[in-house]
Structures are given as structure tokens and as C-alpha cells.
Amino acid sequence: MNLIKVRDNLKQTIKGKELLLNSLKPSAQTGYEILHHMITMNLEELNKILADVELCIEAEHENRS
Numbered sequence: 001m002n003l004i005k006v007r008d009n010l011k012q013t014i015k016g017k018e019l020l021l022n023s024l025k026p027s028a029q030t031g032y033e034i035l036h037h038m039i040t041m042n043l044e045e046l047n048k049i050l051a052d053v054e055l056c057i058e059a060e061h062e063n064r065s
Contacts, residue, residue: 003057010050017043 021039024032 003053003060007050007053007057010046010053014043014046014050017046 017039021036021043024036024039
């Protein structure tokens, strides 16, 4: 597996989590509130990892030039 595949997998995971998050309506139900919060935190972490991977891909391409 290479960084481009890792990046693509992260993008797909993020899209799926965003769809799930958008389908949840925060309400008075504690379970949904907790799930909403957990998915939001997970998306933040995934986006940080994706940004790091994209920086690595850019650096790799610059080093090849």
C-alpha cells in the first residue's frame, strides 16, 4: 500500500462518517448526542491524518522532481 491509497481510503472513510453524522439529529436522546459527539471527534482526527498524508505525498513528489 502506498500513501495515495491511504489518502484515498481516508477520503472514503471521512465521506462515510460525514453522511452518518448528517443523518443523526442531535436530540434529547443521550445515546444520539454521544454518538454525534464521537463521530464529530473522529472526523476531526481523520481530517488531521489526511492533511498529514497529503503533505507527505506533496513532499514525495517534490523530491522526485
